[in-house]
Amino acid sequence: MPVAVITGGSKGLGRALAAALAGRGWDLVVSARTAEVLERTAEGLRGHGTRVVAVAGDVTDAGHRAALVAAADGLGGLDLLVSNASVLGAEPLVRLDSQPLAGLRAALETNVVAALGLVQEALPLLRGSRAGTVIVISSEAAAEAYETWGGYGASKAALDQLAAVLAVEEPGLRVWAVDPGDMDTDLYEAAVPADDDEVRPTPESVVPGFLRLLDRRPVSGRYAAPALLDRG
Structure with missing residues (x-):
């Protein structure tokens, strides 16, 4: 069975994607910071009959990243x-003149530095797979200028660039930066609580x-999940 590692896998898009892969027979390593929520999610995923390893921890911790890759290796590869x-860097989001610099550092550390650290840890296994793939979750704010989204958007723009360079340096892999669009998630609610009345797509819908x-395994690059659905 193919094996996937999904960070932020206890809820929202991570949980929805994990459930879809489990339904297709994938074995999974799922990660999140809150152990109790993560284990409940893992139990639900195991109902699909696949192997699921839940590893609680913070992706900014090098030891946690190593544990995720070791768990995948134990399932047979990656x-x-x-x-x-x-992370957002400020909750709710604020204009750049009020952006806490510590929050921006935290967003860069989680959204960019930790993502690269995990890729570095995982590359030996990914290179050994016939279908080695990296997906980084991007945002429209990485490419467009939206008021109050500057700090978070900057971190996602940096992540997009890392993914683009990784694709050049690792031509044997598929590397996709995917913008899922606005979704009904805890992250979005924390970012813009004033938009609570707005109806947004569920993570499962994207x-x-x-x-x-x-x-289809198209070439490495940046994609928007809603646009992929529109193509039929």
Whole structure:
């Protein structure tokens, strides 16, 4: 069975993608900071009959990243790495003139530095897979200028660039930066609580776009999940 590591896997998009992969027979390593929530998610995923290893911890911790890759190795290897864990840098989001610098550092550390550290840890296994794939979760704020989204968007823009360079340096892998679009998640609610009345897509509704990437394996690059669905 193919093996995936998904960070931020206890809820939201991470959980939805993990459930879809489990339904396809993938074995999974899922990560999140809150052990109790993560274990409940893992128990639900095991109901699909696949092997699921839950590793609680923070992706900014090198030891935690090593434990994720070791868990994947214990399942037989690593075919897909999904860097989904993210922090905002300020909750709710604020204009750049009020952006806490400590918050920006935290966003860069989690969204960029830790994502690269996990890739570095995982590369030996990914290179050994016939379908080695890295997915980093991007954002429209990485490419467009939206008021109050500057700190978070800057971290995602940096992540996009890392993914683009990784694709050049590792031509044997598929490396996709995927913008899932606005979703009904705890992260978005924390970012813009004033938008609570807005109806947004569920994470489950955009997961088919990710599955389409995995099925069709287009060239490395930046993709928008909703646009993938629109292509039919």
